[in-house]
Amino acid sequence: VDALVFCTPHFLHRQNLELGAAHRKHVLMDKPIACTLEDAQAMEEGAREAGIRFMVAENYRYMPPLRSAANLIQQGAIGSLTAVHMQTTKYQRSTGWRLSREMMGGGALIDGGIHKVAALRMVAGDPQRISAVTPTKVFPEMEGEEAVYLWATYANGMVGTINYSWAALGEPGTDPFLAIGTEGYIQFDFYGSQLELHALHGKERLHFHSDLNGLAAMHDAFLDLIIRGKPSATPPEEATGDLRFVIAAYTSVANGGTPEQLQS
Structure with missing residues (x-):
């Protein structure tokens, strides 16, 4: 397993990211990034510290x-x-x-x-x-x-x-x-x-x-991010914005x- 995709209730997103970071798995998280700015910023920092790729699913x-x-x-x-x-x-x-x-x-x-x-x-x-x-x-x-x-x-x-x-x-x-x-x-x-x-x-x-719903392009972008390191259009910083x-x-x-x- 190289990556985790989370489509979970919003209040679980921070602990979902922390789970991925703890196991060094890349994460695609459904929008919104979190319920609070505090959680969103902690998630960004946690992904950086764990060295994982983190993208938010905003199709x-x-x-x-x-x-x-x-x-x-x-x-x-x-x-x-x-x-x-x-x-x-x-x-x-x-x-x-x-x-x-x-x-x-x-x-x-x-x-x-x-x-x-x-x-x-x-x-x-x-x-x-x-x-x-x-x-x-x-x-x-x-x-x-x-x-x-x-x-x-x-x-x-x-x-x-x-x-x-x-x-x-x-x-x-x-x-x-x-x-x-x-x-x-x-x-x-x-x-x-x-x-x-x-x-x-x-x-x-x-x-x-x-x-037309952008889902295929979004998933391709996540693969490009975790395989080739290509920046996506929906990094966590944009989702926090x-x-x-x-x-x-x-x-x-x-x-x-x-x-x-x-x-x-």
Whole structure:
């Protein structure tokens, strides 16, 4: 056995990593990296001290439409980025450990919503401030939030929004992404197979035919990491950055939506 793959409840992630480190086994850990920044940082340090390769399974960073959007934005295809909007609406009643705020480290945002945090950070980097609120509960048995509405503001004036809900009857398979720039916009659906670029030079449509959820590319990246030492797109440092964003959002929620400075 050369490596361990953990798909376990969030509160177990630190001890899972410690198990791998104790036996000098490389680790692929499901997102989020941990429930707390203290645990995440201890996990990073533990992996370094043990000399093992450690990667977090954040498949969104390997999805073809999102990777293409990030590349187009970096190349200036839509000018300077001014806004990024994402919305997820689905009806998902949690069971088991997902009902516990302590075991989850929160609720919907730290679980499925952290995918959207990773996507926002991938195309726009870290914001200066994050504001977030949660709506009236639909599922009273769930201790953590079942929905969150957040907006992030950047030093250059850019705005990012994430509306994420497990308690809304949305269209099945509808999960839109929209990036707006000074010279156009990019849109796609996370469950779709194409991306539309609307720019000053005209409209372009990109089609994707395989590995739409990014899982194959993610697993290949883990193999490249442990066999060849090739850095991955989802190192623990990036996952800790995603968690830091989520925790800032939770702090804002606790303070009635007051903007929270994102700590470096």
